[in-house]
Amino acid sequence: MIVRLATDTPYLLDPENWTDSAVTSIPELIGTHLLYTALALVIAAAIAIPVGLFIGHTGRLAFVAINAGNVGRSLPTLGLISFLVVLIGGGLFPALIALVILAIPPILTSTYAGLRAVDPAAVDAARGMGMRELQTVFTVEVPMALPLMMSGLRNAALQVVATATVAAYVGLGGLGRLLVDGLALNQYDRVVAGAVLVAALAILIDLLAELLQRVVVSPGVSGRAVTRRARVAHPSPLTEVSSGTAA
Amino acid sequence: MIDYVIANENVILAALSQHIMLALVPIVLGALIALPIGFLAVRYGWLYHPLLNVSGLLYSIPSLALFLIIPGIIGTKILSPINIIVALTVYTVALLVRVVADGLRSVDGIVTQAASAMGYRRIRRFFEVELPIALPVMLAGLRVATVANISLVSVGALIGVGGLGALFTRGLQLRYLDPIIVGIVLSVLLAVLCDLVIVLVQRRLTPWTRVKGRS
Amino acid sequence: GDPLASDEGASSQPDSGTIAIGSANFPESELLAEMYAQAIEAAGVEVERTFNIGARELYLAALEDGSIDLLPEYNGALLSALVDGGAPEGVTSPEDVYDALQDVMPDGIVTLPQSEAQDKDTLSVTAETAEQYGLETIEDLEPVAGELSIAAGPEWAERYVGLIGLKELYGVEFGEFKPLDAGGPLTLEALLSGEADVANIFSTDSAIETEGLVVLEDTKSLYLAENIVPIIRESKLTDEVEEALNGVSEALTTENLTEYLAKVQVDKQDSASVATEFLTEYGLL
Amino acid sequence: MITFDGVSKVFPDGTVAVDDLHLELPTGKITVFVGPSGCGKTTSLRMINRMVEPTSGEILIDGVPVTTQDEALLRRGIGYVIQHAGLFPHRTIVENIGTVQRLTGVGRKAARATAIDLLRRVGLSESLADKYPVQLSGGQQQRVGVARALAADPPVMLMDEPFSAVDPIVREGLQAEFLRLQAELGKTIAFVTHDIDEAIKLGDMVAVFREGGHLAQFGSPQELLEKPANDFVADFVGRDRGFRSLSFDSADELVIDSVASVSTGGEILVLDDAGRPVGWAGPGLGDTSAPIPHGGTFTRGDSLRLVTDLAISSPVGIAVQVDVDGAAVGVIRHTSLVRQLDERRRRRAEPTA
Amino acid sequence: MITFDGVSKVFPDGTVAVDDLHLELPTGKITVFVGPSGCGKTTSLRMINRMVEPTSGEILIDGVPVTTQDEALLRRGIGYVIQHAGLFPHRTIVENIGTVQRLTGVGRKAARATAIDLLRRVGLSESLADKYPVQLSGGQQQRVGVARALAADPPVMLMDEPFSAVDPIVREGLQAEFLRLQAELGKTIAFVTHDIDEAIKLGDMVAVFREGGHLAQFGSPQELLEKPANDFVADFVGRDRGFRSLSFDSADELVIDSVASVSTGGEILVLDDAGRPVGWAGPGLGDTSAPIPHGGTFTRGDSLRLVTDLAISSPVGIAVQVDVDGAAVGVIRHTSLVRQLDERRRRRAEPTA
Numbered sequence A: 001m002i003v004r005l006a007t008d009t010p011y012l013l014d015p016e017n018w019t020d021s022a023v024t025s026i027p028e029l030i031g032t033h034l035l036y037t038a039l040a041l042v043i044a045a046a047i048a049i050p051v052g053l054f055i056g057h058t059g060r061l062a063f064v065a066i067n068a069g070n071v072g073r074s075l076p077t078l079g080l081i082s083f084l085v086v087l088i089g090g091g092l093f094p095a096l097i098a099l100v101i102l103a104i105p106p107i108l109t110s111t112y113a114g115l116r117a118v119d120p121a122a123v124d125a126a127r128g129m130g131m132r133e134l135q136t137v138f139t140v141e142v143p144m145a146l147p148l149m150m151s152g153l154r155n156a157a158l159q160v161v162a163t164a165t166v167a168a169y170v171g172l173g174g175l176g177r178l179l180v181d182g183l184a185l186n187q188y189d190r191v192v193a194g195a196v197l198v199a200a201l202a203i204l205i206d207l208l209a210e211l212l213q214r215v216v217v218s219p220g221v222s223g224r225a226v227t228r229r230a231r232v233a234h235p236s237p238l239t240e241v242s243s244g245t246a247a
Numbered sequence B: 001m002i003d004y005v006i007a008n009e010n011v012i013l014a015a016l017s018q019h020i021m022l023a024l025v026p027i028v029l030g031a032l033i034a035l036p037i038g039f040l041a042v043r044y045g046w047l048y049h050p051l052l053n054v055s056g057l058l059y060s061i062p063s064l065a066l067f068l069i070i071p072g073i074i075g076t077k078i079l080s081p082i083n084i085i086v087a088l089t090v091y092t093v094a095l096l097v098r099v100v101a102d103g104l105r106s107v108d109g110i111v112t113q114a115a116s117a118m119g120y121r122r123i124r125r126f127f128e129v130e131l132p133i134a135l136p137v138m139l140a141g142l143r144v145a146t147v148a149n150i151s152l153v154s155v156g157a158l159i160g161v162g163g164l165g166a167l168f169t170r171g172l173q174l175r176y177l178d179p180i181i182v183g184i185v186l187s188v189l190l191a192v193l194c195d196l197v198i199v200l201v202q203r204r205l206t207p208w209t210r211v212k213g214r215s
Numbered sequence C: 001g002d003p004l005a006s007d008e009g010a011s012s013q014p015d016s017g018t019i020a021i022g023s024a025n026f027p028e029s030e031l032l033a034e035m036y037a038q039a040i041e042a043a044g045v046e047v048e049r050t051f052n053i054g055a056r057e058l059y060l061a062a063l064e065d066g067s068i069d070l071l072p073e074y075n076g077a078l079l080s081a082l083v084d085g086g087a088p089e090g091v092t093s094p095e096d097v098y099d100a101l102q103d104v105m106p107d108g109i110v111t112l113p114q115s116e117a118q119d120k121d122t123l124s125v126t127a128e129t130a131e132q133y134g135l136e137t138i139e140d141l142e143p144v145a146g147e148l149s150i151a152a153g154p155e156w157a158e159r160y161v162g163l164i165g166l167k168e169l170y171g172v173e174f175g176e177f178k179p180l181d182a183g184g185p186l187t188l189e190a191l192l193s194g195e196a197d198v199a200n201i202f203s204t205d206s207a208i209e210t211e212g213l214v215v216l217e218d219t220k221s222l223y224l225a226e227n228i229v230p231i232i233r234e235s236k237l238t239d240e241v242e243e244a245l246n247g248v249s250e251a252l253t254t255e256n257l258t259e260y261l262a263k264v265q266v267d268k269q270d271s272a273s274v275a276t277e278f279l280t281e282y283g284l285l
Numbered sequence D, E: 001m002i003t004f005d006g007v008s009k010v011f012p013d014g015t016v017a018v019d020d021l022h023l024e025l026p027t028g029k030i031t032v033f034v035g036p037s038g039c040g041k042t043t044s045l046r047m048i049n050r051m052v053e054p055t056s057g058e059i060l061i062d063g064v065p066v067t068t069q070d071e072a073l074l075r076r077g078i079g080y081v082i083q084h085a086g087l088f089p090h091r092t093i094v095e096n097i098g099t100v101q102r103l104t105g106v107g108r109k110a111a112r113a114t115a116i117d118l119l120r121r122v123g124l125s126e127s128l129a130d131k132y133p134v135q136l137s138g139g140q141q142q143r144v145g146v147a148r149a150l151a152a153d154p155p156v157m158l159m160d161e162p163f164s165a166v167d168p169i170v171r172e173g174l175q176a177e178f179l180r181l182q183a184e185l186g187k188t189i190a191f192v193t194h195d196i197d198e199a200i201k202l203g204d205m206v207a208v209f210r211e212g213g214h215l216a217q218f219g220s221p222q223e224l225l226e227k228p229a230n231d232f233v234a235d236f237v238g239r240d241r242g243f244r245s246l247s248f249d250s251a252d253e254l255v256i257d258s259v260a261s262v263s264t265g266g267e268i269l270v271l272d273d274a275g276r277p278v279g280w281a282g283p284g285l286g287d288t289s290a291p292i293p294h295g296g297t298f299t300r301g302d303s304l305r306l307v308t309d310l311a312i313s314s315p316v317g318i319a320v321q322v323d324v325d326g327a328a329v330g331v332i333r334h335t336s337l338v339r340q341l342d343e344r345r346r347r348r349a350e351p352t353a
């Protein structure tokens, strides 16, 4: 037998791995993973939302928003991250940039689509009542576009959570460590632990996002105002077309 | 860059052809599997949400992890391209089930009723009315799946079967941009090309979506 | 099942005539594999290249399950991987290691005679660091290691020939461990950028010379001999193949390996042509 | 003839959509089902081609119960037109029209020829043949829907609010087209609408439904207007029903005075050289040298409704009749018109006495 | 008063939407813009609140050119109601209604109070206050749209086909509600519709537009029906215009005969104990012991149109007048009615002589 068998207790269930003292403590990995995810999402949102709002409101440069989705999807994350590491060196930076680039298209596209989908009659009514341009955008268009914008964010979050594992590939922390180390140490259970934790985290984040969505999206738009039976199903972005899980 | 391409022509071509195989076989398999599942999800409405949740869950598993877990489940060899193909097929199915279901659900009930009222029987109605009308939505989903698959294949390089991904790992090890750039460009080009092919197929298969509607 | 673990069921297949050659995912391994491949091809045997496989455990598993037939290996590292709990202490010389290896080789897989060329693990530091802390040997690290960080492959965390051995043998315990890649570009990058103070670099790495790194002497022989050795499925080992591989092993020295590796690493030549050049120079083609 | 013989439909959720319906739809005529929303019109209609199966009772076409026939085959023999046309978006116009023919095994070429012929019949240009439904306006789509239902030349047609999705002006055009076509083809048609005006305009017979799937009245449009069976029907046919009922009687039987006769009353009908009325002049009509416009004329075949309206809107209370060339042939005073209406009413009451 | 002073609008693509429009919309009245699709009604309306800027000419509100005012402020002072209500789906009903007030700095509480008051005014229940638009029916939404436009109590209201998206029955209710409200509030209203019946029903004044942005006629509904300026208008107001023009005159001035008088003609109006008419009996009406239903009655305030229709649909050609309790107070024969219409026409023609 060439390789060691997995230890008796599966990695995920070994209490040892959950303590702070462990070389790779799972809580710490989760924390780091969340940090990368949050950082990437915040930066991506800070870029994509204003641009999406501009394009969606004015209708100008629409091709940017339409093509962003496709180009974003077709960029191989592993290639991107390798490229950045070689170009600017190791550390958090290249991984973060790759994640941000990954997260921008879904947010941008959905913000644009959300604004485009706003009933023109409501915008017309807003103007007709004497709202100024920015008032129209923020008090009418954005609230109505929120469900789509949120699903774009959720999509982006899911992709980033899954892809943040590549950070480990270039030596950073996060749950990717379990995959990369498991691979290097030939511990199947460690890889499984990584996969399970990432998937669990994705579900958790999606649930939280759903809760957030309930809070921020007006019931009048989300369909929750309608009777339960007639309720418009709002698909979880988990089930939505997403892309680019990697590493 | 040119030098690199010339010097490594064989390596690049081999990587590219592996990439194409690894990306496209799952698309075909995935589409074939997703079609009946999507149909069932529409036929039996209660299946719709559970099926979508499962596919969403599958999609959130990191690809590297899936590549590594699959041989443990299906008993293939560790380096077998089958692992990558199965994993990507899983993603494709996860993505397309929803699309197929939504496509079929997008068919106007009035149209299917009109078909029945004109004397269509069930099966013929499905193939001659519902399926063609759902095609645009399905093909749009297929485009997404294809492009996503092409970019995902390269992750396989971390376990030695990654098509153009090998150029990324090599470039990283040698701290050498050329192979990385060549890999990215080829991967993106391949994605764009496949996308284009599907668009062309779509134009042929669904001429009615191209005509200009009246305001 | 555990696909990374060995698979006893996968017995050796009958000789199909084609030899599948694998390599690890670093340039030297790929260069060596390419040399093997071309040498065997010159002997009229068909080969299939499955390079860049990844971590050792992965390619060993691949060898064992029959995905590949032949690999360039390092005797010390191989021994550590095959013996539960790592290489026995004190077995560090090339001969001892090679002998010990014979006892643990899995069924159906054999080693051919090893080359004198070695590529050992080292602990290296930059010249400035060496000067600042007065470092020459690994022992010198003991008092200061707490302030220092070390970069190595992720598996170092749990290996004897890694952090465990350093602690047990030298009493060296680093302040921080940065899991990057084994002797790879990230590790080197971390060392050069000052993100890590000490790094696990391979002895054939041309950067040692070009960057003026200081290799800390392994006074207590923690690091095993790392002679290059072809390992092959017995069923594939014909006379022509053995002859061709032995020819390569004989031609290889640490020096010429370092020199030719630099052509790949520094000059960015592709490994196939570098291998051809090597084999031609040593009359193996 | 289509016979509803004590037909009821109770949906699984307990909704009584149709309640013990007895009805005979005469062959070759248009029978309109009209009533408020949810009163069971569509359900009744769809039971004819077995899209819905009755809970009890029986529907017969020319005496044959529909349940004795294979569903699909039955449906291929019954044209069906629905609200939004329900065209197949993925098929061209001729392919849409040829659907049933192709189903019954007619060749592509022959189906196309029929389809193009039908296109013309429903008043559409042949140039639309190879377009797709999205390229057509709502009114055009609706016409194609009618053509598609007609393609297999079925003796029976079911039409469920076929014109309700188009705007009023287009609708008028479609209705006229439809009546013209029916005059030519003489199909047995069941037509659903919730617009009583449409029912009165199109129906040879009208079945007024009320909530709960009850039949409130079945009769000709004129009967509905003149003698609504109850307050529900009277209410439903709406205001002006007296006036509107005049549309069903021709004005041809009116006794018309000579044009000259009106001058004796003081008003003068000014004619042009061709004898066409220009307008009215006379002492009571101001000193303006130009005659006052007469406001419209009627001719043979026009209804009492038009004549009454002309008499009301005329500046002198006199409606002018013209011949096909527009030359004045006679006049009728409003007072005389009303006297004649009175007599007509008496005459009509007598036979019932 | 809103004045259009030679206003034209040519869109960048060359479409002439409005062509040299001169118009005065009287203060406190409803002025309806009506015409076929694309004739420039909406464009004209939207130039009032500067949603569209005229190419030439000027619009003044009470003598002040609208262009002299800040756009947003101008709009806050003009209520605007559009076709599908254009409610904000993400806001509750009271928030929707309070939009303009909140914009102008009114506090949340005060705005809510006004909104709830308005809800009641437009005939909606207070219980809808905190619902969202999706929870309301189309008709309710339309009412909220009106309430929202009224919230800032603007002297001027613009309404663009506000009732066209709801079905005919709901529309009737909305129209009645709207007229009641306007009687109370007396806003200056510009109201767009393409339905001439709606125009005639709602408008104090009606501006008929025709293709190319031309004004075809501007006048009261009665003028339009009685004296259409040209064939386009005559055609557009449609058939029965004589009869419909009778709606604008009350029947109160008619000379009514006593109930007893009719018996002498042979017909007998059967009354119940409370003096309410039950139906007609008499020699000409068959031997049936039950009286024939009279088919309807009129009372004070009803129009000539109703009386005429009753006379036509009556089985004996006699319309019956009742008091508020439903007791018969008099009758009028169709012939007598027509004679009185004749006299009325003569009287009206005289002043112009």
Ligand SMILES: Nc1ncnc2c1ncn2[C@@H]1O[C@H](COP(=O)(O)OP(=O)(O)OP(=O)(O)O)[C@@H](O)[C@H]1O
Pocket: D011, D012, D013, D015, D016, D017, D036, D037, D038, D039, D040, D041, D042, D043, D044, D194
């Ligand atoms: N499949 C069904 N299941 C349960 N109830 C139904 C079903 N189809 C129709 N109904 C109910 O049966 C009644 C009659 O429906 P139907 O569609 O025949 O009415 P309709 O007269 O055509 O109304 P509309 O003018 O709105 O089309 C309604 O109360 C409706 O809700």
Ligand SMILES: Nc1ncnc2c1ncn2[C@@H]1O[C@H](COP(=O)(O)OP(=O)(O)OP(=O)(O)O)[C@@H](O)[C@H]1O
Pocket: E011, E012, E013, E015, E016, E017, E036, E037, E038, E039, E040, E041, E042, E043, E044, E194
């Ligand atoms: N923004 C625009 N750019 C170019 N042409 C326009 C624009 N808005 C309106 N038009 C054109 O101007 C003409 C008048 O349009 P308008 O909307 O005022 O018509 P309308 O009378 O309200 O018609 P409808 O009854 O269909 O609402 C139409 O021909 C229309 O196509």
Ligand SMILES: [Mg+2]
Pocket: D041, D042, D043
């Ligand atoms: Mg219906």
Ligand SMILES: [Mg+2]
Pocket: E041, E042, E043
């Ligand atoms: Mg308009």
